[in-house]
Amino acid sequence: xxxxxxxxxxxxxxxxxxxxxxxxxxxxxxxxxxxxxxxxxxxxxxxxxxxxxxxxxxxxxxxxxxxxxxxxxxxxxxxxxxxxxxxxxxxxxxxxx
Amino acid sequence: xxxxxxxxxxxxxxxxxxxxxxxxxxxxxxxxxxxxxxxxxxxxxxxxxxxxxxxxxxxxxxxxxxxxxxxxxxxxxxxxxxxxxxxxxxxxxxxxxxxxxxxxxxxxxxxxxxxxxxxxxxxxxxxxxxxxxxxxxxxxxxxxxxxxxxxxxxxxxxxxxxxxxxxxxxxxxxxxxxxxxxxxxxxxxxxxxxxxxxxxxxxxxxxxxxxxxxxxxxxxxxxxxxxxxxxxxxxxxxxxxxxxxxxxxxxxxxxxxxxxxxxxxxxxxxxxxxxxxxxxxxxxxxxxxxxxxxxxxxxxxxxxxxxxxxxxxxxxxxxxxxxxxxxxxxxxxxxxxxxxxxxxxxxxxxxxxxxxxxxxxxxxxxxxxxxxxxxxxxxxxxxxxxxxxxxxxxxxxxxxxxxxxxxxxxxxxxxxxxxxxxxxxxxxxxxxxxxxxxxxxxxxxxxxxxxxxxxxxxxxxxxxxxxxxxxxxxxxxxxxxxxxxxxxxxxxxxxxxxxxx
Numbered sequence: 001x002x003x004x005x006x007x008x009x010x011x012x013x014x015x016x017x018x019x020x021x022x023x024x025x026x027x028x029x030x031x032x033x034x035x036x037x038x039x040x041x042x043x044x045x046x047x048x049x050x051x052x053x054x055x056x057x058x059x060x061x062x063x064x065x066x067x068x069x070x071x072x073x074x075x076x077x078x079x080x081x082x083x084x085x086x087x088x089x090x091x092x093x094x095x096x097x
Numbered sequence: 098x099x100x101x102x103x104x105x106x107x108x109x110x111x112x113x114x115x116x117x118x119x120x121x122x123x124x125x126x127x128x129x130x131x132x133x134x135x136x137x138x139x140x141x142x143x144x145x146x147x148x149x150x151x152x153x154x155x156x157x158x159x160x161x162x163x164x165x166x167x168x169x170x171x172x173x174x175x176x177x178x179x180x181x182x183x184x185x186x187x188x189x190x191x192x193x194x195x196x197x198x199x200x201x202x203x204x205x206x207x208x209x210x211x212x213x214x215x216x217x218x219x220x221x222x223x224x225x226x227x228x229x230x231x232x233x234x235x236x237x238x239x240x241x242x243x244x245x246x247x248x249x250x251x252x253x254x255x256x257x258x259x260x261x262x263x264x265x266x267x268x269x270x271x272x273x274x275x276x277x278x279x280x281x282x283x284x285x286x287x288x289x290x291x292x293x294x295x296x297x298x299x300x301x302x303x304x305x306x307x308x309x310x311x312x313x314x315x316x317x318x319x320x321x322x323x324x325x326x327x328x329x330x331x332x333x334x335x336x337x338x339x340x341x342x343x344x345x346x347x348x349x350x351x352x353x354x355x356x357x358x359x360x361x362x363x364x365x366x367x368x369x370x371x372x373x374x375x376x377x378x379x380x381x382x383x384x385x386x387x388x389x390x391x392x393x394x395x396x397x398x399x400x401x402x403x404x405x406x407x408x409x410x411x412x413x414x415x416x417x418x419x420x421x422x423x424x425x426x427x428x429x430x431x432x433x434x435x436x437x438x439x440x441x442x443x444x445x446x447x448x449x450x451x452x453x454x455x456x457x458x459x460x461x462x463x464x465x466x467x468x469x470x471x472x473x474x475x476x477x478x479x480x481x482x483x484x485x486x487x488x489x490x491x492x493x494x495x496x497x498x499x500x501x502x503x504x505x506x507x508x509x510x511x512x513x514x515x516x517x518x519x520x521x522x523x524x525x526x527x528x529x530x531x532x533x534x535x536x537x538x539x540x541x542x543x544x545x546x547x548x549x550x551x552x553x554x555x556x557x558x559x560x561x562x563x564x565x566x567x568x569x570x571x572x573x574x575x576x577x578x579x580x581x582x583x584x585x586x587x588x589x590x591x592x593x594x595x596x597x598x
Binding site for chain 2: 012016018055056058060061062063064065066067068069070071073074075078079081084086087088089090091092093094095
């Protein structure tokens with residue numbers, strides 16, 4: 001039961017992932033994604049009737065912080081992560097809403 | 098003949114919660130800091146950083162849910178909403194899709210209310226008069242769900258440069274999103290719904306809900322259909338509405354736009370539109386190929402939240418008295434006009450000041466007057482909200498007592514109040530220090546009166562010739578000579594006595 005990725009799907013995934021692929025790249029991506037989906041599909045062979053979907057491994061809940069300020073101004077270090085910095089802000093390619 | 102259309106509106110309202118820290122990290126939420134001063138690896142989405150949920154966010158969300166008649170989801174979780182944009186450093190927003198904390202609520206709204214002018218005309222009348230002449234209609238607006246999520250950073254567009262700048266101070270500030278059912282049919286109902294939500298949330302202290310400053314934001318989902326139809330039309334979503342006026346304009350504009358499309362045989366496209374308040378029109382924000390696909394999935398970094406009955410009871414017990422209950426109690430407890438009650442209870446801060454000051458001086462009517470006249474005037478003049486009032490109820494009570502015991506007269510009291518309004522100055526001290534005490538020594542006032550009579554023979558002659566009004570001028574002269582510190586009543590009395598001799 002091999003999965004087939006259509007041209008439309010690969011175009012759409014390209015838009016979502018902000019990738020511009022040339023024709024060869026698209027064919028390669030289609031092939032790779034089909035293989036990944038086939039691999040994942042093996043999970044379908046298991047009988048999961050009556051099994052709750054699991055989102056967390058540990059049986060814990062309610063891990064909270066109190067509403068107390070614990071962080072100070074650490075701009076100097078944080079801004080080191082900016083590709084470029086200007087006026088104490090992260091400079092990114094010009095973006096419109 | 099043209100068809101008749103009905104507008105169907107649902108709202109998504111984002112409210113910034115009044116916590117001291119962000120939803121998943123210990124960074125401050127204080128407004129107005131230097132760019133990126135309130136950031137850390139968590140709220141700038143650095144690899145390896147882990148979020149920890151702020152308990153207060155859950156409590157505020159529960160409090161709003163309980164106050165809007167929602168069911169609380171006993172077992173709730175957070176999900177990731179994936180999208181790529183520089184204001185969102187993780188490339189996903191932590192939100193709740195599958196198990197939002199509150200569901201199936203409603204609020205009751207009133208429409209057909211009187212305009213401010215009509216209200217003024219009815220000032221002092223009882224509640225039944227207002228209901229009769231205003232034709233108030235009550236209606237329930239369903240709340241589909243309320244979920245918790247984080248806010249995004251702020252993009253600053255550099256007009257000259259080739260770049261956009263990002264400030265992540267707002268990234269991770271807690272929000273609740275209140276999603277209504279498509280139950281509203283007019284701009285009036287939308288405004289009534291928003292005002293109701295705002296009132297409830299402000300009373301809870303969960304947010305200041307300022308549309309202009311963005312701590313309350315409303316997205317309007319709107320469709321039109323022929324009257325009588327049971328199917329919904331295709332809806333659009335409108336963003337960037339930051340005042341009640343722009344919401345009203347946007348609703349009318351979008352309604353007309355959709356009707357025009359349908360009348361000319363076209364089809365409304367489901368899209369997000371941005372309202373331009375300066376041009377009075379909306380435009381499509383996202384093109385089709387940009388269609389959003391958020392690929393939600395449960396956030397593995399955050400543990401689920403289990404809410405026990407005891408916790409719900411605790412939050413319920415801490416709920417304040419809401420406006421409707423307060424209005425009813427004031428009608429029983431205080432001898433003040435319904436109109437005053439309506440305005441005073443419109444802000445919890447105002448109501449708190451009223452109750453506390455009345456409790457101290459025992460004169461609710463006078464307290465109400467100071468709030469209704471001078472306080473409202475100064476708030477308007479300084480474009481302030483009642484929440485920003487600085488004077489304490491104790492000082493207001495003190496000021497009222499100073500007038501009652503004739504230490505100062507009314508006009509001096511107004512002067513003192515203006516100072517008190519700005520700095521919460523102790524009125525007794527201020528009066529003392531500035532020598533503003535009223536001259537209550539009749540002998541001293543009499544001396545001034547005699548002097549004024551001697552200096553104004555024309556007015557004296559007018560008065561004696563039957564022009565009663567001339568006495569007003571003489572009283573004014575006495576007040577002037579006494580530098581405003583005389584009691585006008587006493588001056589009037591003494592002048593009349595002297596002139597009768």
